[in-house]
Amino acid sequence: xxxxxxxxxxxxxxxxxxxxxxxxxxxxxxxxxxxxxxxxxxxxxxxxxxxxxxxxxxxxxxxxxxxxxxxxxxxxxxxxxxxxxxxxxxxxxxxxxxxxxxxxxxxxxxxxxxxxxxxxxxxxxxxxxxxxxxxxxxxxxxx
Numbered sequence: 721x722x723x724x725x726x727x728x729x730x731x732x733x734x735x736x737x738x739x740x741x742x743x744x745x746x747x748x749x750x751x752x753x754x755x756x757x758x759x760x761x762x763x764x765x766x767x768x769x770x771x772x773x774x775x776x777x778x779x780x781x782x783x784x785x786x787x788x789x790x791x792x793x794x795x796x797x798x799x800x801x802x803x804x805x806x807x808x809x810x811x812x813x814x815x816x817x818x819x820x821x822x823x824x825x826x827x828x829x830x831x832x833x834x835x836x837x838x839x840x841x842x843x844x845x846x847x848x849x850x851x852x853x854x855x856x857x858x859x860x861x862x863x
Contacts, residue, residue, distance in 0.1 A: 725789055741851055744844060745785040748837075752829045753778030759826070767826035773813060777829040777841075780806050784848060793857070800852050807845035814842065 756775035764771055780802050787798030814833035817824045827836050834841025 724821045738851070738855075742785065742788050742849060744840070745788060745848070747845070748841070749778060749781035750766065751837075752781050755829065761855065767824065769825045770819045770824050770828045770831070773809075773828040777806075777809065779861055788848075788851075794806065796852060796856070799848065803852065805855075807842075807849065810841045850861035 752774055753850035756771055756778050759767075759771040759774060784799050784806065787795045787800075787802055789795070790798075809818035810830040810833060813828060817827075817831040824831060829837065830841055833839060
């Protein structure tokens with residue numbers, strides 16, 4: 721179904737892949753945050769860097785979810801920054817956990833490029849960034 725020129729491009733989040741993307745980001749926001757909370761409160765001393773990175777990942781997923789959900793210029797910017805940080809984070813942490821596992825005695829959400837989560841953390845920012853780019857406002861779009 722072609723998009724109407726009177727319908728904002730942000731409305732695409734309410735259909736198909738947009739809903740799935742928003743759902744996956746929401747699930748990751750909840751799971752990464754809950755994981756970090758449990759790790760930090762139960763055995764923080766064992767792997768503080770890993771647990772703080774999990775908490776950071778949870779905040780990144782939460783901000784991406786909020787940005788995608790609110791839409792508009794502000795939401796798009798929040799989501800763009802969040803997905804970019806997510807991509808950098810998963811790549812850097814992924815490489816670091818492969819290069820020197822001693823610094824990460826316990827896994828983070830982004831360890832080994834998100835292998836503990838089926839590599840979704842590696843793929844998700846690419847899909848999120850593509851989605852933001854694909855549904856960016858264009859001249860003539862309704863505001």
